[in-house]
Amino acid sequence: MHNTLYLLPYTDVPLWVTDRLALDLPEWFDHPVHVLPHHEPPEEAYAPHRGQFLADALLQHMNHLMPRDALKLLGILADDLTTHDTPFIFGQGQRYGRKALISLYRLGHPDLDRCYTRILRQAVHDLGHTFGLEHCLYPACALHPSRSVAELDASPLELCHEHHRALRARTLTRRP
Numbered sequence: 001m002h003n004t005l006y007l008l009p010y011t012d013v014p015l016w017v018t019d020r021l022a023l024d025l026p027e028w029f030d031h032p033v034h035v036l037p038h039h040e041p042p043e044e045a046y047a048p049h050r051g052q053f054l055a056d057a058l059l060q061h062m063n064h065l066m067p068r069d070a071l072k073l074l075g076i077l078a079d080d081l082t083t084h085d086t087p088f089i090f091g092q093g094q095r096y097g098r099k100a101l102i103s104l105y106r107l108g109h110p111d112l113d114r115c116y117t118r119i120l121r122q123a124v125h126d127l128g129h130t131f132g133l134e135h136c137l138y139p140a141c142a143l144h145p146s147r148s149v150a151e152l153d154a155s156p157l158e159l160c161h162e163h164h165r166a167l168r169a170r171t172l173t174r175r176p
């Protein structure tokens, strides 16, 4: 049965990040979370002229690492992430798909709690897409898109009423 959310840390992702996400994400998505061993990001996903990894190529590569019982797979990259037509992205989630990807590269802060809140918000945002959630118009919702860390910090770690209801409806199916 596909029931588990897997976290896939790539090289240099600190253990405390995956440890804390493994504790917190079940409260959001109501599924068990398992952490996979660290993997090296594939060379073909690296764009040397940009010094960044390309999200499409990494998401493609994640197909090979998808565990059999995975409901979703969240890749976590320490390096900078982008797409062909943007300067950078914080993350990407396939709408109604099984894969999401976030980058820690631009989320750093000397206050680790502040840093972690950014990471958790981005993980909720991009995993939210995989559960079918669309972007939100309300800035006070984790599904509101952020283009800068200032916007990310300004958005609380919450879902609006509508998204909260939509997520509950889509994650409760595993319950008897």
Ligand SMILES: [Zn+2]
Binding pocket: 093, 125, 126, 129, 135, 145
């Ligand atoms: Zn988004």
Ligand SMILES: [Zn+2]
Binding pocket: 135, 136, 137, 138, 141, 142, 143, 144, 159, 160, 161, 162, 163
């Ligand atoms: Zn919302």
